[in-house]
Structures are given as structure tokens and as C-alpha cells.
Amino acid sequence: xxxxxxxxxxxxxxxxxxxxxxxxxxxxxxxxxxxxxxxxxxxxxxxxxxxxxxxxxxxxxxxxxxxxxxxxxxxxxxxxxxxxxxxxxxxxxxxxxxxxxxxxxxxxxxxxxxxxxxxxxxxxxxxxxxxxxxxxxxxxxxxxxxxxxxxxxxxxxxxxxxxxxxxxxxxxxxxxxxxxxxxxxxxxxxxxxxxxxxxxxxxxxxxxxxxxxxxxxxxxxxxxxxxxxxxxxxxxxxxxxxxxxxxxxxxxxxxxxxxxxxxxxxxxxxxxxxxxxxxxxxxxxxxxxxxxxxxxxxxxxxxxxxxxxxxxxxxxxxxxxxxxxxxxxxxxxxxxxxxxxxxxxxxxxxxxxxxxxxxxxxxxxxxxxxxxxxxxxxxxxxxxxxxxxxxxxxxxxx
Numbered sequence: 118x119x120x121x122x123x124x125x126x127x128x129x130x131x132x133x134x135x136x137x138x139x140x141x142x143x144x145x146x147x148x149x150x151x152x153x154x155x156x157x158x159x160x161x162x163x164x165x166x167x168x169x170x171x172x173x174x175x176x177x178x179x180x181x182x183x184x185x186x187x188x189x190x191x192x193x194x195x196x197x198x199x200x201x202x203x204x205x206x207x208x209x210x211x212x213x214x215x216x217x218x219x220x221x222x223x224x225x226x227x228x229x230x231x232x233x234x235x236x237x238x239x240x241x242x243x244x245x246x247x248x249x250x251x252x253x254x255x256x257x258x259x260x261x262x263x264x265x266x267x268x269x270x271x272x273x274x275x276x277x278x279x280x281x282x283x284x285x286x287x288x289x290x291x292x293x294x295x296x297x298x299x300x301x302x303x304x305x306x307x308x309x310x311x312x313x314x315x316x317x318x319x320x321x322x323x324x325x326x327x328x329x330x331x332x333x334x335x336x337x338x339x340x341x342x343x344x345x346x347x348x349x350x351x352x353x354x355x356x357x358x359x360x361x362x363x364x365x366x367x368x369x370x371x372x373x374x375x376x377x378x379x380x381x382x383x384x385x386x387x388x389x390x391x392x393x394x395x396x397x398x399x400x401x402x403x404x405x406x407x408x409x410x411x412x413x414x415x416x417x418x419x420x421x422x423x424x425x426x427x428x429x430x431x432x433x434x435x436x437x438x439x440x441x442x443x444x445x446x447x448x449x450x451x452x453x454x455x456x457x458x459x460x461x462x463x464x465x466x467x468x469x470x471x472x473x474x475x476x477x478x479x480x481x482x483x484x485x486x487x488x489x490x491x492x493x494x495x496x497x498x499x500x501x502x503x504x505x506x507x508x509x510x511x512x513x514x515x
Contacts, residue, residue, distance in 0.1 A: 120149040120192075125171030127369030128152050129441060130416045132175050135182035145185055149192035150175075151205050151220070153370055162204040164218035166484050166505060167472040170441040173223045173507045177424035177437055180227070183235050191224055198478065209478070216481035219474070222467050223507060226486060230465070230509050232426025232435045242421035242446070248396055249413055250320045251349065253277070254340030255301065256311030257292070258356050260333030263302040267326040269315060276322060277315050288312045306333035317345045323393045328354075329386060335359050336382040341392050341399065342413065350375075350413045352392060352401045355382030364401065364411045375411035421446060421502065428511075436510040440502045443472075452496040452514060459513035462491045468506035 121127075135145065152168035155161045172191070179186045196206035207221045217225070255264045269277040279287060281296045288294070292310020294303050303310050328337050336355020343349035348368040356363055362380035366373045380403075382388070391402040397415040401408050422439040434455070440446055452458065467486045474484050491500070493512065502508055 118146045118148040121147070121371060122149070122151055122153050123371040124369035125152045125154070125167055125441075126416070126418065127371050128171040128175040129418050129422075132178040132419070132422055133417075134175075135178060135185050138182065138185045140184060144187045147179060147186055147189040149190065151191060151193075153205070160204060163473075163475055164205040164207075164209075164220055165472065166219045166467075166469050166474045167441070168205065169219035169223045169467075169484075170439055170472070170505065170507060172220055173227075173437075173467075174419075174422040174439045174441055176223070176227055177422045177439060180424040180426065180437070181235060181238065191220060211478060214478050214481075216476050216478055217485075218476055219467065219484040222484070222486055226465060226467060226507060226509055227437070230426075230435045230437065230511065233429045234427045236425040236427055236434065238423050238425050240419070240421060240423045242419055242448075244417055244419045247416040247418065248320065249342040249344070249348070249350065249394075249415065251317050251342040251344040252313050252315030252319060253324050254311050254313035254343055254349070254351075255326065255328070256309070256338040256340065256351075257303045257305075257333070258309050258335040258338050258353060259307055260335050260337070260355075261302075261304050261306040261308070261331040262328060262333075262337055263297065263300040263331060264326055264328045265300040267301075267314075267324075269319070269322050269324050271319075271322045276319060279314065285312070288314045300329075302331075304331070306331070309338075311338065311340065313340065313343055317343070321395050323391065325389070325391045328388050328390055330355070330382050330384045332384050337390075339390055339392060341394055348414075350399065352390075352399075352409070354380065354388075354390075354403070362401070362403075362408055364399070364409055364413075366414045368414050368416075373414065375413065376409050378409055380408065421448070431511075432513055432515075434512045434514050436512065438502055438508045438510070440504060440506050440508075441472075443504050445504045446502045447499060448502055449497065449499055450510075452512065455496040455514045457515040458493050458496050460493055462493050462513070463511040464489045464491045465509040465511075466503060466506055467508075468503045470505070472505045 152171040267279045290312035293305045353363040363377045364375040400410040
């Protein structure tokens, strides 16, 4: 029962999440999900078209992997405009009126154009790959600790070296930090706090430092690839009640555990820590010994998303295409194995010129599906997918 509230880019870069799932393993109920325009469950979140299209893109992956993902449900469903727990929500109401959000219409388009059989889709639209990059950081997990001899190198080049002679001026931090005896110290034994330094453009580097826990229930957190915009990767030493070492990524308001092994940190002992980052791969060493490694989050953002099904009773192929970008895209659609297509096809389009567009009680259908007909010459044809859109094509075939 998986839950996910994250920013639109997370949904766009994880639409293939279930492609490699074990087909004989446990089935998935994607029990709660919603794209967040601002921060997790913030009252400033808005049910705009950008979020709805990110959800639609992700749902093409749910539909393509329906043998694994047996159920899915957006959440929450209803909210009153004068009394709600969090945002976004699917349907808004006052005492007399109600309206569906763009996300509601995405859900409706999928449910009313479901089909009976999933068809394979080959989509060769361009994909943008974004390798992780960012600065480094040190921190504590319900503990007090100190850090020294912090150095970042790339090959023979030293990108950063801190002896703390200048205090904390090169560091951004929260919590109780000070320089004590040549070390950067966080003295609150109950604090989860961090300090960061360096450049957000750094890639392919090695971080080395010495760290000592001074006391507290848990341990240390060493950060790499902090992009300054809410994404980072951390190696936690002695977390979970000082029982485990864990590699964890945080991206678009979503945490993901990339590996965990048993391990503890002793108070009063200096440890030599090294994290080597190469591309999307990181290796974590403690006192010269490799403890963990992981491939950290690599953002792959396709320009188009698609899924297809067949409605057996209607004899129709149902093609769903999502274009979240700001440019219309001319595509070639090839219905492989189809010998004939009825000359007129139904098209349902959800779109707006403004990805920030929303619906309201006074304008309940500012963003709503529009139906049209398309002349089709055969099983291979061109179609212009509008910008900021979800398109459903229903094609009667033989």
C-alpha cells in the first residue's frame, strides 16, 4: 500500500517506477497520491493543471503495469472551501455548489476510458536525463557531534577544505553550531540539525572528514549532492535508535531509502568518513572500509507519456498521451498489427495555455475535457499533441 505526495517533477521522473517490478511478487495498491505544487500538504498547494498532468503522466505507468498495480486512489477526495484538513483535494464544495479540479478530470478520463486489455506501447519521444549535483553537509540525528578536516576533492583538484579557523562563515546551518578546538560542533544532544557548504554545481567528487559523536540517542548524517532546491542524498550512521547505517535520498518532497545495513556509532570516538560520488553512484566508507554503496536518484524526464488499452465490446483502441511541456508536439502514431481504422475517431482533450490554471466555484470548468472528432486515414497517422495537455484517442479498429 504505497503513498506518495510529491512535487510534479517526481511523478514525471518516476512514471516507469513499476516497469521492473517482479511480476510474480506482491501486488501494489497505490493507496494515496497527489502532486504538490508547493510543499508537502501545504495550505498554499493548488489543484492546478501542472499537478494534474504530472499525475496523468504517472497514471500512464500505472495503467501500463496494471498486472502489478491492481488498484490506485487519489487522496483526499472531498474538501469544503471553508473547512479542510489539507490541500490539494479532488473535489471542492461549499454548502450549495461543487466543482471538480483538473486532477478530478484526469481521474475521470482514466476511469471512463479504461479498456479491458493493456496494449504494449513503444514511445521514442526524447528523454532528458539530469545527473545529481550539489554541495556537501554534516549533521546530527538526535545527537551532539563534532566534525573536522572536511575536504572535497575531484581528482587532483581540491574543491573545498575547511579547518574552521574562520569559524562557521563558509557554512549554512540550523541548530546549535560553533567552532570548538578546531572542530565544527553541534552541542544539543537532542537535535536533528545540519550544516552545508560548497557549490550546487559540484559533481563527481570525494568527501572526506573526521567525525565524533558527543552524546545522544542516535548518530550522524553526512550529506552529498545537495542541490539547494530541496534535493539531497544522506548517509546516516547510527540512525534508527543507533542500529543502522542508511543511504537515503530526498527529492521533490519524497524520501527514498536506497540501502540499510546494521551499524552503531560509539560516543567519544573519532571516525574517518569518506563518500565518493561518481555520476549517479556513491560509495560510503568508514575507517577505510566500504560499508554501503547505492545508485542515487537519477532524474529521467520524458517529454511525452503514453499508455494504450483495447475496449473489447466497442472494438476500440484507447490511446492516452500526456504532454506536460510548453510546446505542442507532432507525433507519428502507428497501430502495429491493425489492418483498418474507421475513418473518424473520438478525441478528448484536457488542456490550457497556462499550466497554473485552476477551476473554482465561480468557474468550475475553466479546465475541463473537450470532445472532438478526428479524420483518420489508416493505422499510421500524424497528430499534433497540444502543449500542457492530456489527450485520449478512441480509434475503432479491425
